[in-house]
Amino acid sequence: MSTADGRSVEQLRDEARDERVREMSRFRKALIRPELGAICGTILVFVFFLSIAGDSGMFAPEGILNWGTVSAQFAIIAVGACLLMIAGEFDLSVGSMIGFSGIVIALLTVQVGLPAWAAILIAFALAMAIGAFNGYLVIRTGLPSFIVTLAFLYILRGLTIFISITTTRKTIIGGVREAAESDPIAWLFGGKAFHGLFVWLSQHGIVGTFVAGPKAGQPVIEGIPMLMVWALVLIVLGHLLLTRTKFGNWIFAAGGDAQAARYVGVPVNRVKISMFMLTAFCATVFATCQVMEFGSAAADRGLLKEFEAIISVVIGGALLTGGYGSVVGAALGALIFGVVQQGLFFAGVESSLFRVFLGVILLLAVILNTYIRRMITGER
Amino acid sequence: MTAPLIELVDIAKHFGPVIALNGVTLSVEAGECHCLLGDNGAGKSTFIKTMSGVHKPNRGEIRVDGEVVSFSSPRDAMAAGIATVYQDLAMIPLMSVTRNFWMGREPERKFGPFKLFDFATANRITMEEMAKMGIHLRSPDQAVGTLSGGERQTVAIARAVHFGAKVLILDEPTSALGVRQTANVLATIDRVRKAGIGLIFITHNVRHALAVGDRFTVLNRGKTLGTARRGEIDAEALQDMMAGGRELAELAGSLGGTV
Numbered sequence: 011m012s013t014a015d016g017r018s019v020e021q022l023r024d025e026a027r028d029e030r031v032r033e034m035s036r037f038r039k040a041l042i043r044p045e046l047g048a049i050c051g052t053i054l055v056f057v058f059f060l061s062i063a064g065d066s067g068m069f070a071p072e073g074i075l076n077w078g079t080v081s082a083q084f085a086i087i088a089v090g091a092c093l094l095m096i097a098g099e100f101d102l103s104v105g106s107m108i109g110f111s112g113i114v115i116a117l118l119t120v121q122v123g124l125p126a127w128a129a130i131l132i133a134f135a136l137a138m139a140i141g142a143f144n145g146y147l148v149i150r151t152g153l154p155s156f157i158v159t160l161a162f163l164y165i166l167r168g169l170t171i172f173i174s175i176t177t178t179r180k181t182i183i184g185g186v187r188e189a190a191e192s193d194p195i196a197w198l199f200g201g202k203a204f205h206g207l208f209v210w211l212s213q214h215g216i217v218g219t220f221v222a223g224p225k226a227g228q229p230v231i232e233g234i235p236m237l238m239v240w241a242l243v244l245i246v247l248g249h250l251l252l253t254r255t256k257f258g259n260w261i262f263a264a265g266g267d268a269q270a271a272r273y274v275g276v277p278v279n280r281v282k283i284s285m286f287m288l289t290a291f292c293a294t295v296f297a298t299c300q301v302m303e304f305g306s307a308a309a310d311r312g313l314l315k316e317f318e319a320i321i322s323v324v325i326g327g328a329l330l331t332g333g334y335g336s337v338v339g340a341a342l343g344a345l346i347f348g349v350v351q352q353g354l355f356f357a358g359v360e361s362s363l364f365r366v367f368l369g370v371i372l373l374l375a376v377i378l379n380t381y382i383r384r385m386i387t388g389e390r
Numbered sequence: 391m392t393a394p395l396i397e398l399v400d401i402a403k404h405f406g407p408v409i410a411l412n413g414v415t416l417s418v419e420a421g422e423c424h425c426l427l428g429d430n431g432a433g434k435s436t437f438i439k440t441m442s443g444v445h446k447p448n449r450g451e452i453r454v455d456g457e458v459v460s461f462s463s464p465r466d467a468m469a470a471g472i473a474t475v476y477q478d479l480a481m482i483p484l485m486s487v488t489r490n491f492w493m494g495r496e497p498e499r500k501f502g503p504f505k506l507f508d509f510a511t512a513n514r515i516t517m518e519e520m521a522k523m524g525i526h527l528r529s530p531d532q533a534v535g536t537l538s539g540g541e542r543q544t545v546a547i548a549r550a551v552h553f554g555a556k557v558l559i560l561d562e563p564t565s566a567l568g569v570r571q572t573a574n575v576l577a578t579i580d581r582v583r584k585a586g587i588g589l590i591f592i593t594h595n596v597r598h599a600l601a602v603g604d605r606f607t608v609l610n611r612g613k614t615l616g617t618a619r620r621g622e623i624d625a626e627a628l629q630d631m632m633a634g635g636r637e638l639a640e641l642a643g644s645l646g647g648t649v
Contacts, residue, residue: 254506256496259485263493266482273476274494275465333484387484388536 042386044327044335047379048342051325051371055346059353068356071217071231081348082241083296084322085341089241089248090292091319092340094285096252098265098332099148099155101141101289104319106166108312111137111297113170116183116307119190126190130199134294140166141290145283163316171309187305199240199295200302202233237299241341244292248337261285265332321368322347325375327382334383346371393456394419395588396441396472396557401450403436410436411447412612418557418588423579424617425591425599428609429632434592437609438561441590442474443467471556475546475563483535483542487527488516490534491549519548523578540571544578551582558582559590564598576602594632596625608632 059068067073087104094101111133118129144162148155174181190196211217212229220226252258263271264281271278293312301307325343328335350371354364383389394417403411411433418424428434439445441452443461452459454470461467464474481490492512499508513530520527523544534542543563550558560579564572579602583589593599599606607617608631615631 254509256498256505256507259489259493259496259507262485262489263482266484270476270482271493273464273474275468276494329484333482386536387533389483 042382044379044382044386045339045342046327046382047375048326048339048346050378051346051375052342055349055353055371059349059357063353063357066356066358068353071211073356075231075235077348077352078238079235079348080352081345082235082238083299084318084344084347085241086237086244086296086299087289087292087315087319088322088326088340088344089244089337090285090289091316092323092326092328092335092337093248093252093261094289095320095323095328095330096265096332096335097261097282097285098268099145099282099285100159100320101144101286102156102159102316103140103144103162103166104289104293105312105315105317106163106170107137107140107290107293108297108300108315109309110140110166110170111294112301112307112311113174113183113309115298115301116186117173117177120183120185121177126186126193126196130195130298133298134291137290137294138287141287142283144290145286148286149279149282167309174309181309182306183308184306186301186307190302196302197236199236199298201236203236203239205233208233235299235303237303240295240299241344244295245337245341252337257281262333265334267333318347321372324379325372327375327379329383334387343375346375393453395455397451397453397456398441399451399453401437401440401447401452403433403440403445404448410612411440414450414609414612414614416590416607416614416617418590420556420588421583421586422604423583423589423591423602425593425603425606426609427593427596427599427606427628427632429594432609432632433612434609435561436612438474438559438592441467441559442472471554472559473550473553473555473557474559475543475550475561477562477565481534481542481546484533486531486533487520487537487545488512488530491516491519491545491552495553515552519552520545523548523581524574538571539567540574543567543575547578547582551585551587555587557588557590559592561592562594563591564593564595572598596628596632599628600625 068077087108091101091104114133114136115126115129118124118132119126122129124132140162144155144159147153147158151158171181174183187200190200208217208229208231212219218230220228220230252261260271260276260278260281263276264278268278293315296315297307297312300311322343323335323340324330325346326336326339326341328340347368350367351364354361354367397417399415401411401414402409414433414437416424416426426434426437436445440447443464443466446460446462452461454472459466459470461470467474482493485493488509492507497508497511498505499511500506516530517527525541525544525548534545537545543560547558547560547563563575563579567575576598579589579591583602583604591599591603604620605617606620606623606628608615608628610632
């Protein structure tokens with residue numbers, strides 16, 4: 011990092027060295043970061059499952075695709091929840107929003123007969139408007155977002171079931187896949203990426219092929235689900251936004267101390283409202299992928315997703331009170347979540363133990379994160 | 391004689407039936423540290439907020455460089471070169487020094503179609519400005535929470551100076567600090583003053599005020615009771631004016647020292 015006048019930040023630092031400030035080794039500095047807890051958790055979880063379920067197919071291509079997809083689902087909503095939490099707010103209506111968006115898409119395509127692309131765009135617009143309204147209410151009333159979005163958890167879920175039942179007398183609406191056939195944008199959510207790569211891999215014997223049936227000769231993995239592509243894109247963009255842009259600095263500032271941020275001219279309200287819109291956007295991405303994959307929408311989809319998102323974010327090292335956290339950490343939290351949930355299935359362990367395991371990991375990660383954060387920020 | 395940097399004449403501010411300020415007059419010249427002393431409840435905070443554009447006065451005039459101005463928001467005041475360093479709201483402890491320093495005014499560089507926070511420039515300038523103020527940073531991405539209270543105040547002052555403040559309002563910068571930290575902040579004040587910036591140093595500590603002040607104004611029950619130059623007034627007289635004197639004098643007598 012050299013500068014205009016030829017002096018580097020390191021040189022400036024050397025000139026201003028203070029004998030009482032203990033030097034940190036490069037290694038220690040690289041290690042002490044917000045994501046450390048999640049990195050340790052990820053290593054622990056992988057070592058654990060490699061030793062107990064290493065030969066169960068969990069780490070074969072299909073196995074990886076299995077827990078990878080589940081982790082990607084968690085990651086999509088965790089990115090939104092993470093940025094919102096760093097901005098100092100919660101959104102408990104994420105799960106209900108997933109159900110709502112899914113039903114909106116299914117109703118508009120199957121019942122109203124709109125093309126899938128129009129239905130998807132309308133669902134995104136509606137969800138983000140509701141997200142903005144959530145944020146507006148939080149800012150205008152000064153109520154904790156916990157309460158406002160808890161209200162929307164019920165309002166949206168109730169509305170979703172009501173709309174679905176009054177229009178179709180069912181809570182599950184099918185037939186979306188047929189309606190979305192050859193749609194210009196539906197493949198962005200339900201399609202598979204890198205199909206050619208997997209054909210090539212199967213020709214080289216790395217991925218198995220179907221031996222019988224209509225798909226004989228085709229690779230067993232058609233491609234990477236678009237859900238995973240969305241997760242990766244959201245993680246990378248979210249991370250860059252938070253750590254490399256001006257707006258990212260405003261997100262930290264809004265959550266760290268909204269009043270101090272306002273005094274120096276940070277548009278705190280705009281930042282918070284746009285983060286509420288982002289969580290709604292992420293919820294709708296999740297919902298759309300699910301509807302396109304299953305070909306149906308159900309009014310009870312997304313139950314408890316808000317908590318799973320928050321757990322991923324907290325495992326990832328974010329502070330519940332805002333102003334501190336990492337998108338990469340949240341993504342690792344989602345990975346831990348997905349690997350544990352699917353891994354116990356591969357290991358043949360009773361599925362109720364999933365919750366025990368998850369609780370233990372949550373506790374360990376948060377304890378570790380708290381120590382790390384104190385080291386970085388000097389809190390006491 | 392040139393006009394003072396900022397001049398406030400007979401400012402009054404009411405909140406419904408409450409009269410918070412009732413005739414406050416104060417001016418600051420370039421390169422001067424003007425101490426505003428007042429006890430809790432004297433109206434110091436209301437006065438700061440009036441100067442920094444948060445409140446609009448009900449009566450009186452604010453003149454910047456001799457011209458009457460009216461601030462409708464803190465942004466207006468900042469644009470006129472009036473910066474305020476609040477006691478506890480100066481910095482966000484969870485964020486790095488660089489992130490705090492540039493908060494709200496982040497430098498950007500183009501990266502293809504995107505604009506990124508220019509950390510290389512931001513870190514360099516932050517280190518330079520801190521070095522000028524005599525603060526030894528381990529690294530610009532060190533969290534502000536790892537700094538001492540005095541250092542935090544200094545970062546906030548350096549930030550205001552870097553962004554072109556002509557008048558700096560310091561809200562009780564020393565009230566929560568130890569002796570050594572206080573000395574550091576007072577040294578920073580002196581340094582800033584020598585750079586030609588006018589300071590309004592708000593405090594209720596007479597000793598801190600006398601250590602750096604050029605002029606002293608006492609605020610009591612929403613009114614200023616006149617301004618004294620350095621050497622015209624001593625600690626006891628200031629203390630008396632601040633707290634209405636007699637009771638404090640009796641207490642000092644019974645305790646065997648100055649309060």
